Structure formats: C-alpha cells, structure tokens
Amino acid sequence: MRFATATLTLLAASPAVVSAAGKLGWALGNKKEDGSTCKTSSDYEDDFDAIKSETGSTVVRTYSATDCNTTSHILPAAKSKDFQIVLGIWVYSDDEDDASFVNDFAEVKKVVEDGEYNDYIYAVTVGSESLYREDVSGDFLNKRIKTVKEAMPDGIKVGTADSWNKFQDGTANPVIEGGYADILLANAFSYWQGQKISNATGSFYDDVYQAFGVIQEKSGSTDGIELWVGETGWPTDGDDYQNAEPSVANAEQFYHEAICGMTTWGFNVFVFEAFDEPGKEGAVGEDGTVADETHWGAMNADRTLKWDSGLKC
Numbered sequence: 001m002r003f004a005t006a007t008l009t010l011l012a013a014s015p016a017v018v019s020a021a022g023k024l025g026w027a028l029g030n031k032k033e034d035g036s037t038c039k040t041s042s043d044y045e046d047d048f049d050a051i052k053s054e055t056g057s058t059v060v061r062t063y064s065a066t067d068c069n070t071t072s073h074i075l076p077a078a079k080s081k082d083f084q085i086v087l088g089i090w091v092y093s094d095d096e097d098d099a100s101f102v103n104d105f106a107e108v109k110k111v112v113e114d115g116e117y118n119d120y121i122y123a124v125t126v127g128s129e130s131l132y133r134e135d136v137s138g139d140f141l142n143k144r145i146k147t148v149k150e151a152m153p154d155g156i157k158v159g160t161a162d163s164w165n166k167f168q169d170g171t172a173n174p175v176i177e178g179g180y181a182d183i184l185l186a187n188a189f190s191y192w193q194g195q196k197i198s199n200a201t202g203s204f205y206d207d208v209y210q211a212f213g214v215i216q217e218k219s220g221s222t223d224g225i226e227l228w229v230g231e232t233g234w235p236t237d238g239d240d241y242q243n244a245e246p247s248v249a250n251a252e253q254f255y256h257e258a259i260c261g262m263t264t265w266g267f268n269v270f271v272f273e274a275f276d277e278p279g280k281e282g283a284v285g286e287d288g289t290v291a292d293e294t295h296w297g298a299m300n301a302d303r304t305l306k307w308d309s310g311l312k313c
C-alpha cells in the first residue's frame with residue numbers, strides 16, 4: 001500500500017485501498033493489578049485469554065526484556081496460549097556501555113539462541129521513542145539496530161518504535177535508509193496533541209499518513225519495511241491535555257473510529273494499552289505538563305471491559 005506525503009483532505013478524498021484487514025495488537029504492562037508486583041506467566045496467560053476473547057488479537061508488545069524479567073515470564077505464556085510477542089530492548093543513551101541496551105540485548109540473544117520460544121517472538125524493537133526523547137541520534141540508533149539484527153535468526157524481525165513526527169521530520173532517516181530495520185512502529189496520540197475528540201480521528205490519520213509516507217519514500221519501497229502504528233489510544237480518566245478530554249465515551253469513540261478505522265483500511269495498529277496500569281508514573285506532554293497515565297487501558301486492570309460496545313472491530 002502506498003502512502004504519499006499528503007494532507008488530511010487529500011487522504012479523505014482518496015479511494016480506500018481494498019486489502020486484507022490490518023493486524024490489531026496490544027501494548028502490555030509488566031506489573032500486576034496492584035501496580036507494583038511483577039507479572040508472572042500465569043498473569044500473562046490471563047491477559048492473553050482476555051485479549052483474545054475480547055478483541056480477537058494474539059499479538060502484544062512489551063518494552064524491556066529484563067525489567068520484571070519480562071522475557072522469561074511472558075514467553076512460556078505465549079507458547080501455552082499461542083501468542084506472538086514483540087520483545088523490547090530499551091535504549092537509554094548513546095553511551096556504548098548503556099546498561100539498558102547491554103542487559104536487554106544479552107537477554108534477547110540468550111533466549112533466541114536457546115530457540116524454544118522463537119516461534120512466539122514476532123519481532124524485537126530496539127528503542128522506544130529514544131529519538132523523541134533525544135536520548136540518541138538516528139545514526140546511533142541505526143548502529144544499535146544493526147548489532148541486534150546481526151544477532152537474530154531469520155524470521156525474527158528487528159526495528160524500532162518512535163513518535164510519528166520523528167519519522168516525518170527526518171530524524172529517523174538513518175534508520176529507514178540503513179537497511180537493517182524490517183519493521184518500524186510509529187506512535188501517534190491525538191490526545192497528546194491536545195485535540196478535541198471531534199478532530200482526533202482525522203488528526204491521527206494525518207500523522208500516520210505523514211510518517212508512513214516518509215518511510216516509504218526514504219526506503220524506496222511500499223513493502224520493504226513492515227509498518228505498524230506502534231501506540232495509539234485515549235485515556236478514560238485523568239487530566240485534560242489542552243483540548244483533549246479523557247472519558248470512557250471519548251475512548252470508546254476513538255477506539256471504534258480511529259483504531260478500527262485504521263485496521264479496517266489495512267494498516268497494523270498496536271493499541272496503548274490493553275489494561276489500566278494503576279502503578280504507572282505520569283507522562284510528560286510536549287508542552288511540559290504532566291498527565292496521569294494510569295487510565296489508558298481499553299480494559300480495566302481486572303481485565304473487565306470499560307464500555308458496552310466492546311473491543312471487536
């Protein structure tokens with residue numbers, strides 16, 4: 001599917017490309033409902049049961065291979081429930097000895113060399129918004145991706161996740177053009193852009209369209225790199241962010257219009273996030289204000305639904 005760098009008006013006017021529906025995946029936290037204890041394999045199994053029965057999806061993404069020993073707890077659960085996991089290698093800085101990278105990479109390398117769970121590893125992301133936070137440069141991130149790619153067997157995709165505007169503004173060009181990334185995830189939050197819910201779907205499409213357009217242009221291919229929305233969603237409670245208001249009704253509307261709209265159209269989307277995370281720290285928006293991040297789940301922390309229309313697209 002080809003994206004051109006175009007405005008929302010053009011996008012709305014262009015004919016929908018008829019193709020298979022995109023995949024739906026879920027971002028998943030690694031703490032139990034109490035907000036502090038690390039999840040075990042049986043917690044992940046319960047998460048997977050709820051995600052599969054409520055949404056039909058069998059793909060989740062995680063952020064750090066070693067934090068909470070996520071890899072060793074989640075992969076046995078994935079095998080027993082037939083789920084696919086995106087493992088994360090955290091990139092904290094451009095220090096060669098960056099412990100986040102070194103430890104997460106060692107853990108991922110160990111597990112793929114062992115091989116028992118390789119069929120359940122969908123991909124490995126190297127860094128999550130590390131360009132957006134200006135923790136590393138595009139060149140440095142590309143070097144990290146190369147290191148990981150060269151250590152992975154065929155069949156395990158490697159790439160990164162970053163904010164849509166870091167793809168759109170060229171910061172990620174070294175990664176796109178580097179030739180090592182098989183998969184790229186662009187995060188786009190209309191909420192964090194302070195949009196009213198009435199403009200949230202249009203703004204989301206516009207962001208994603210711009211990011212994917214640049215990736216396709218710089219990689220010189222429409223299908224060389226697998227593309228996903230890496231994170232999107234809407235909080236059900238918490239603080240207003242500029243004109244964006246958290247509420248169950250707004251989250252429900254965003255889910256069905258923006259998220260299901262994207263997958264129906266043929267694009268892959270990871271939703272942020274599956275379940276509320278009561279222990280999560282506040283997130284800092286682009287304007288510097290801090291907003292609560294404990295109510296972003298499409299489901300409650302106890303895995304019950306938040307709205308009657310459910311989560312099937």
Ligand SMILES: *[C@@H]1O[C@H](CO)[C@@H](O)[C@H](O)[C@H]1NC(C)=O
Nearest residue numbers: 038039066067068069070072
């Ligand atoms: C992770 O696993 C190691 C080795 O089994 C253990 O020593 C450590 O306490 C665990 N850490 C967490 C946060 O569960």
Ligand SMILES: *[C@@H]1O[C@H](CO)[C@@H](O)[C@H](O)[C@H]1NC(C)=O
Nearest residue numbers: 008195199202203204206207
């Ligand atoms: C709606 O979203 C578009 C795309 O992000 C943006 O350009 C426009 O300013 C927004 N409209 C309003 C009224 O905020």
